[in-house]
Amino acid sequence: MSKRISTFFQPLPSKKLKPDATTTAQSSSSSTTTVPPKPSTYTHHPSYPIPIRDPPSTIATPLLSNPAPRPPKALTDHPHLDLLYFQPFLPSPLARDLFQFLRNELPFYRVRYTIRRGGTETSINTPRYTTVFGVDDTSTFVIENSESTSSNSETSVQDDTTNNLLDPPPANSPILVDSKTRTPLTESKSKSKYRCRPRPIPPCLDILRQAVEKATDDGTRYNFVLVNYYATGDDSISYHSDDERFLGQNPTIASLSLGAGRDFLLKHKPGAAGGTTDTDRAIANAAAKPLKFPLKSGDMLIMRGETQSNWLHSVPKRKGLQGSAGALGRINITFRRAVVPGGTENYYRYNVGDGEVYRWRDEEGKMVATTEKFMIML
Template sequence: MPQEDPLRQTQMDAFVTRTKRPIEVVEASKKKQRIKEEEEVKEEIATSSETQTYSKHWTYPIDILNPSFRIEDGLSSQEGSNIRKHGDLDLLYFSPFLKKDYAQQLYLHLLNNMPWYRVTYTVGARTIRTPRWTTVFGLDDTAEFEPPEEDGTVAGRGVRPKKGGKLPAKTYKNDPRPLPLLLSQLKKLVEEKTGAEYNFCLLNLYLDGKDSISYHSDDEGFLGENPTIASMSLGSTRTFLFKQKEKDDGVAYAGNKNKNKKGKGVGKGPVEKFQLNSGDLIVMRSTTQRNWLHSIPKTTTTVGPRINITFRKAMNVKGTNNYYHFNVHAALKDSGENEAHRYSEGNMVKWKGVVDEE
């Protein structure tokens, strides 16, 4: 999980404040059309409610609707291309991984059915508001979820160490959430096509061009030496940038921080740029995290929502504690955003909000 830089965010926010241009009138009508389509899909789902099933778990803030489509049918026949550059950038890029119409169904399903959080956390004296919506499911390699009761209920069940025995109290600061059906099916597909195993799904929702992820690398110790991270894009196209970490005597600095003294933006080294489309999967492998930073920059172009799912393998308890803290729980209690939100006509609203009786 990267640490955001509030100063940089403020600077970037200033960028996106702009006056209304005619092109924005066109964009506004596109947005209206997009929202109309989203509403139609929701209505379709509502009318077929008898056949709906849900993934349920006591750790979920809501029951999570299972899809009515089969995700395995959505696999594109496109093979991944190996991209090896500059010696240590090692990528496998499926463009696309999912067929266009399946990617769209999956995007809308996740947008409308996931519990989303806007996390605010502190680093020393600084309070940092994550510039995107997030949610996470999974458990590190040392433990497993206890099986559900025979009657199918899972309420009250916890996790246990894989090696047997009892989990010491307070091992996990927050209760880990098992993958809902859709994500476990998707994980299986991604594992088969990428030849790696994953135990976590981290989801990011970038509502518009102001949402972003600043330059960071996913190189925490709990991911192991050379982690494979598979990253799926759904919804609007966004730019994905890679930039080399600054090196000292040929060795990249450890950690997430870009140590370039000039700090912000693009450093001296090479930058690799991708336009990630809906249904694409980009896999970061071997020495990539150790030597490269990646980001989704803010954009002043009008863009609709984009969802990103990263599949990762956390080796130990630290990974589980880190992921739930930074993607679900570390929200300011008085901001109201520590509660699960859902997407509704371009806005985020609380799942458990009060609604008027019709």
């Protein structure tokens, strides 16, 4: 009997969790035997460079409920602007725990790539750590012989199929199939469609994806999760808009902040020169005076409608912010929906690439390159 992918992607409590104090006291008073906490479980997949730990119930359970302490504020008072601003989306204790968990457990990359400017080839070093999971609408991940997909599965807190860290990958790992025909994309077919190797969204991010979708309850669905880690105030991202064709018309993009606070700037793209209408003047003013959002841990900004096609956004450098053990870095998680294979290629090229895998090391208070080089590009 086939299993739903939601059964495969299920979290269990971390081995770091302690039994409830009251329960422990009662059990110890009547018996010398205590129940140990459940061990951590890990999600394995051939496309992952490492097994990825499933979230403990202290994180999974509140995320599966409605975590937002208050409804969002709608911001539509500028030309072509359509925002939902959650202050916060996650309460402070949950945001703190999720930040530490994701920084410790996810594989990150410091992507290097080349571009051509005016006929000259330029090497670019991405000024932040990145990672990405998901696949565009034309493909999906399913458990073999199952009709369920990871992009719309509902994850619960129980599981009997995930593995311990040293266990081999399970035989029923999700496979990539064509969304319409459900035909498996074998290695040869996958290479003809993608140069990269798409990866299913792991439970620790898939539960969060579900929570974000439920927060707006407007039918928006995401099939990609991009994670940026800003280690210090020198890590940044310049002004840009996420208006690529592979996202479709008027895409919705949700952006969640965890860890250290950073400013998020928005400015309108330049309008027609010499415009004389009220709208022209409003656009010129919005282009000259950026909007600043001091995003704190747990805050979320959702950009909708015409925002991406008309506005630019950035996270500028910030002096005095360190990512050592004595201070927090910042994690930014964006949820998107790519509609064609070009989106998959773009996201894996610029957020994974073919370089070293980095992991957070508490002892050193920083990201450290692993000894093995994981080649994600086929």
